[in-house]
Amino acid sequence: MTGTITVAIDGPAAAGKGTISKAVAAYFGFAHLDTGLLYRAVGAKVLDGVAPLEAAQALEAADLDRDDLRTPDVAQAASRVAVLPEVRAALLDFQHAFARRAGGAVLDGRDIGTVICPEAEVKLFVTASPEIRAERRFLELEANGHDVMREEVLADVVGRDDRDMNRVDAPLKPAVDAVVLDTSDLSIDAAVAAAVARVQVVLDQRG
Numbered sequence: 001m002t003g004t005i006t007v008a009i010d011g012p013a014a015a016g017k018g019t020i021s022k023a024v025a026a027y028f029g030f031a032h033l034d035t036g037l038l039y040r041a042v043g044a045k046v047l048d049g050v051a052p053l054e055a056a057q058a059l060e061a062a063d064l065d066r067d068d069l070r071t072p073d074v075a076q077a078a079s080r081v082a083v084l085p086e087v088r089a090a091l092l093d094f095q096h097a098f099a100r101r102a103g104g105a106v107l108d109g110r111d112i113g114t115v116i117c118p119e120a121e122v123k124l125f126v127t128a129s130p131e132i133r134a135e136r137r138f139l140e141l142e143a144n145g146h147d148v149m150r151e152e153v154l155a156d157v158v159g160r161d162d163r164d165m166n167r168v169d170a171p172l173k174p175a176v177d178a179v180v181l182d183t184s185d186l187s188i189d190a191a192v193a194a195a196v197a198r199v200q201v202v203l204d205q206r207g
């Protein structure tokens with residue numbers, strides 16, 4: 001595959017975007033960018049005392065390898081810096097370039113189909129109920145050795161949803177032409193199969 005195709009996968013925290021995006025990218029041989037990691041890396045630097053814009057402008061590949069990026073504190077910090085238009089603007093060029101690279105790209109985040117790549121050939125909005133998302137995130141954090149309580153994780157998910165959906169710049173919402181995939185009652189395999197099928201339809205239409 002040599003042409004460009006952008007697959008935009010948006011949705012709230014812990015809906016399954018990451019798992020689905022990785023699987024779709026692996027299936028078709030596309031590159032994958034978890035854009036949440038960019039905001040997490042900026043958030044982590046802000047927790048270290050760096051100013052948000054400075055952190056976003058100076059972001060380097062190594063910053064995405066920090067091992068604290070998946071912690072609840074960094075998730076909240078990411079959601080807070082993501083409200084700032086100047087931080088979002090500083091991360092734009094990198095995401096655009098990634099989206100149009102040869103060979104196809106999958107980007108997952110909150111605003112890929114609406115703001116970063118409104119021209120994406122495939123747009124999915126992956127969602128699930130807050131309770132189910134919180135339970136998944138709780139099990140994931142617990143498995144990774146984090147000492148957390150269920151209620152805290154649910155409050156964290158609901159708080160981030162609220163901030164991500166109600167910010168002025170690039171709020172979380174489905175693009176008008178996105179296909180909504182509710183994973184509340186789907187196994188991982190079924191959710192991945194639905195996403196792969198959607199991409200395949202678009203590839204077949206292009207011939």
Ligand code: DC
Binds near residue numbers: 013035036108109
């Ligand atoms: O997908 P995630 O949980 O790793 O994202 C962390 C935070 O980053 C999320 O709460 C909001 C922000 N984010 C964003 O505003 N836009 C994106 N495209 C991706 C993430």
